Amino acid sequence: MILNKLLFGDSSGITEEAIASFTKQEDLVVFEKAALFKCHNNKSRESAYKLFLYLVNHFLTIEEFD
Amino acid sequence: MAQMETLLQVVLRKENIKTDEVSIVSEILNVWTSFVSFEPSLLKDLYANTGANPEQPAVNKGDSKFVQVLIDQGLLGENSDMRDSFKEALLFVCQNIRQTSLPTPPAFFFLQVLLGKLDFMTKVNPSNTLQYFELFSSLTKSYFKKMADAEIFGQPMAKLFDEIQLLHQVLSLIENYESKENKANSEFCDNTLVGLLNLATEFLSGANEDKKSEIVFQQNQAN
Numbered sequence: 297m298i299l300n301k302l303l304f305g306d307s308s309g310i311t312e313e314a315i316a317s318f319t320k321q322e323d324l325v326v327f328e329k330a331a332l333f334k335c336h337n338n339k340s341r342e343s344a345y346k347l348f349l350y351l352v353n354h355f356l357t358i359e360e361f362d
Numbered sequence: 363m364a365q366m367e368t369l370l371q372v373v374l375r376k377e378n379i380k381t382d383e384v385s386i387v388s389e390i391l392n393v394w395t396s397f398v399s400f401e402p403s404l405l406k407d408l409y410a411n412t413g414a415n416p417e418q419p420a421v422n423k424g425d426s427k428f429v430q431v432l433i434d435q436g437l438l439g440e441n442s443d444m445r446d447s448f449k450e451a452l453l454f455v456c457q458n459i460r461q462t463s464l465p466t467p468p469a470f471f472f473l474q475v476l477l478g479k480l481d482f483m484t485k486v487n488p489s490n491t492l493q494y495f496e497l498f499s500s501l502t503k504s505y506f507k508k509m510a511d512a513e514i515f516g517q518p519m520a521k522l523f524d525e526i527q528l529l530h531q532v533l534s535l536i537e538n539y540e541s542k543e544n545k546a547n548s549e550f551c552d553n554t555l556v557g558l559l560n561l562a563t564e565f566l567s568g569a570n571e572d573k574k575s576e577i578v579f580q581q582n583q584a585n
Contacts, residue, residue, distance in 0.1 A: 334541035335559075337551040343559035350566040 366394050367428045374435040374444075384443045387436075391451040402459045405468055429475060437497065438490050449493040456501055470522055473501045477523065480531070484539050488554040495557025499564055506568035529565040532558055 335341045369390050373383050398404050408428055436448035456469035464471075476498045483491055505522065512519045535558055542552045 334536075334539070334543065334552075334555055336541075336543040336545050336548045338548075339551045340541075340543060340556045340559065343556045343563070347559050347563045347566070350563050 366390055367431055370431050370436070374431065374439060379441045379444060381443075384441060384447065387444055388447040391447055395451050395454050398455055399458060402464060402468075405455075405459070405464055405471075409465060409471060433475060433479065433494075437494055438486060440490065445490065445493040449497050452497055453500060457504070469501055469504060473498075473505055473522060476501065477528075481535065483554060483557070484535055486554070488542050488552045491557055492553040495553065495560065498557070499560055502561065502564045502568065506564070509568075525565045525569045529562055529569065532562040532565065536562065 335344050370387060373379065373387050373390075379387075432448060432452065437445055437452065439445055439448070452472055456467075456472055459468050466474075476494065479494070483494065486494075506525075509519055509521070536555070539555060539558065541555050543550055543555065
């Protein structure tokens with residue numbers, strides 16, 4: 297659910313605690329905070345999603361998102 | 363060189379730069395890029411006092427005056443057209459001069475200079491940071507490409523920096539950065555935030571390329 301909200305740039309109802317529990321990877325938490333609470337423009341959001349994909353690729357396996 | 367530095371400083375010192383003055387700066391930069399392309403050893407003046415060599419990569423503490431003009435007053439200046447001119451000129455020099463007689467190629471030298479300004483960038487007005495991050499991103503891309511190519515051809519180069527360490531530095535800057543964007547005005551784009559996010563992606567991409575080229579190199583060795 298959080299991932300869906302991230303993809304649609306909707307931060308409503310998402311708390312920082314929920315984000316922290318989404319993943320234990322600190323770098324991903326940084327991204328999530330950036331995407332949800334700092335990016336409010338399409339260009340910055342696009343950059344955040346791209347970084348997110350690279351972070352996922354670098355630190356996690358797909359199974360961890362199932 | 364000294365005359366060009368003086369000319370640039372005279373124009374850049376002005377508070378409101380007019381269109382024709384932007385053209386003057388652009389012409390001065392054209393002359394500078396032509397000179398250094400013809401005679402790359404002129405760049406040694408730029409390297410003076412910066413310690414820009416592989417053994418002593420530290421920069422910024424003692425940047426030469428001309429570097430300060432190029433970066434602080436030009437690339438990060440108040441006028442957008444002016445910043446574009448400086449970005450183009452620096453990119454031209456970095457992409458076209460590969461003189462081995464210099465202590466370090468201009469692309470690596472300026473990459474280190476820009477890297478040294480990274481922490482400071484979060485304090486700069488985000489309206490002035492677009493060209494800095496675009497240049498940084500271009501230089502980082504070509505740096506990683508050169509590193510990967512050198513690795514594949516069995517001639518690995520000394521790293522300028524540890525990309526994972528830098529990634530964490532950038533992520534920490536993003537975490538502590540107060541975005542100027544807000545929900546009420548979603549049209550406004552914070553160039554510093556975008557620049558930092560893109561840089562983090564570049565460093566990650568570089569780290570991944572590094573791994574890939576290592577695997578290719580190992581496979582080539584095994585065959």
